Amino acid sequence: MNFLSHLISEACVKRASDIHFVIKDGGCDIKFRMNNQLYLIDRISDHFYRKIGLYLKFKSNMNLNISKTPQSGAFDINVGKQMVRIRISTLPNGIYESIVLRINNSMLSESIDNLLLLDEHRKLIYSTIGTSSGLILITGPTGSGKTTLTYSIMNFLKTLDQSIVTIEDPVEHYETGIVQLQVNEGAGVNYDIGVKEILRHDPDVIFIGEIRDEKTAKSAIRASLTGHLVISTMHARDCLGAIYRFIEFGLSIFDLEQTLNLVINQRLVVIDDAKKILFEHLNEDSLSDALQFIKTGKQFKYKKILDYILDTDGLKVIK
Structure with a gap:
């Protein structure tokens, strides 16, 4: 037409x-x-x-x-x-x-270096995706660039000869060198069944399109516990809210302590007429402190997305 x-x-x-x-x-x-x-x-x-x-x-x-x-x-x-x-x-x-x-849009082919606004965030992403197992959770509102960042990470890992298998609903963008499985409920292929099949395909990296229910959350945790690097997305207001969503899905603090490597919550911003990604994050000590806060109520602080926005001149938040 x-x-x-x-x-x-x-x-x-x-x-x-x-x-x-x-x-x-x-x-x-x-x-x-x-x-x-x-x-x-x-x-x-x-x-x-x-x-x-x-x-x-x-x-x-x-x-x-x-x-x-x-x-x-x-x-x-x-x-x-x-x-x-x-x-x-x-x-x-x-x-x-x-x-x-x-x-x-064409941002899906952008490199990590070009997408991220801050150098400290580039270093964090590169160091975390260099691990061989665990779960990286990319969160934020609709339109904040979660899929864009995920594809950039997968394209970088592809250059390291990593075997990457995804399950998506739907497949956002077909990439050479990556095995991409489409959710098909009519054929009995949902996220839970798809992850089980992927584990038999000898992957190094598994991308789960979106964690939105208990079965998918538990599948992501199970896959990361079997020695795979798992990357997934979730809708959440902030990093702490994403952890609470995991708990609502029936996961324990122990499960999260054993699997979570990094939680980020991002926004798409414009600076100097260029679209960039800016995020808050929890990892290592701050992630441990967040889990302890949920378990015991002991207060902790981490740099929020609003702090990053206020610290950066000439910034316009898109989403």
């Missing part, structure tokens, strides 16, 4: 992160999210919107006959000479479905 190709191409040129289709007054507004703000780009008829919706669901291998249940998927599209990965989410909204497209 030419209209959709032009729309996605325009979104890429404008560096939009998402395309929203918003039903309004008998038509459909098309909006781009740019630097965390929504901007009206175009308006189409509701009839044309329904045709676009069916086409998008077809391209994403989603069920065309389901409109009352949320669905998600992904597809690739050529924009100029570049292949762009598009993630799609649908939600039932009265008689229509609401559709949002997430655009995986």
